[in-house]
Amino acid sequence: MSDSRPGVADLLGVLAYAELTAFLRLAEEAARHAPTLTDRAALGDLAAAEYAHFRLLRDRLASLGVDPEEAMAPFVDALDGWHERTTPNDWLEALVKAYVGTGIALDFYREAAAHVDAETRSLVEEVLADEGRCQFAVDRVGAALEEDPKAAGRLALWARRMVGEALSQARRVAEARPELAVLLVSADGEDVTRMFNRLTEAHGRRMAALGLTPGP
Template sequence: MSDSSPGVADLLGVLAYAELTAFLRLAEDAACHAPTLADRAALGELAAAEYAHFRLLRERLASLGADPEEAMEPFVGPLDGWHEQTAPADWLEALVKAYVGTGIAFDFYREAAAHLDDETRRLVEEVLADEGRSQFAVERVGAAIKEDPRQAGRLALWARRMVGEALSQAQQVAAARPELATLLVSGEDITRMFTRLTEAHNRRMDALGLTPGP
């Protein structure tokens, strides 16, 4: 797969905008939902890491001769729509969204990156690195459920909604950018890919102490 193909620019563009919005949303969650100064500081650090990832992607797009803003523009509507549909009502919902919702979306991007050249694939793997988001969410959500087990049912339903909305977002993006969709299925058994995505999602739910559900 050539690193100058339209699918590559699309993948880097959607990732760049995803990282930019992740930075903005984490900063907003820190300001609006974090219950303690320590939590606010921790989310601030995660937000800073997301912005650093955005800068790497922007620089890579520019090095390929692409305009970063033009590469991101097709994905503004779908990603902003997803965030609007999944605005968390409280601190725990924000954590589940950051871990489960963002996690399954990033899994799709990893699947697409598997078919790219080595340099671009390494960059994608670098910007999709966890940076402590998982541990932070698992610890906070686990402690909250231990303190109040009734939270588990509510958060499990919220997590399932995250997955549904993420899949809807992926379908919109694939329909709008067929070159990007081609990366996902290039030489791949689509059933096996969705099996991997489902297994990864179930592991996240287990880590949170939530039942994955149907």
């Protein structure tokens, strides 16, 4: 049985806008920073997957009788603000953002999806499928660090700044949307702080996969 509670509409709304902006940003960053046509095409493929995910979420909201634009609207400022404050300056920063920054955001949505109905959870898991983003970024960043190990420090600082922004925005979203915040608390009474600790731990694992040090 599907679930049309306000928290579910919020989850689908924030995820829909996240996928829409991911599509737009990946396409823009592919054109601006990708060093080769192969890299540009690869990011284009990832962008196309993000747009397909947006359409799934938009259609799901409509099927629940929720206007997709109204569901996305409360999250526009937070997500646009995060993107504006984490605009990459070059190809490597764009890759780290696509892997580390987007990854921690997707973990946030997975946490909320753990407490919704099975149909919605299945859709969210489909939308959050990796689609090759992780391996693409790890391979490119790893090769770049082999050529220039000194770049690791700069990229580690960049990732820390980006994730700090992401966690701050996630907290604001949770505080501003009580129905969504309820989905982030498990049945055993776990608080949101422990959930954010898990997000931070997952961030550390991603940094390690890139060959970067998470830092304090």
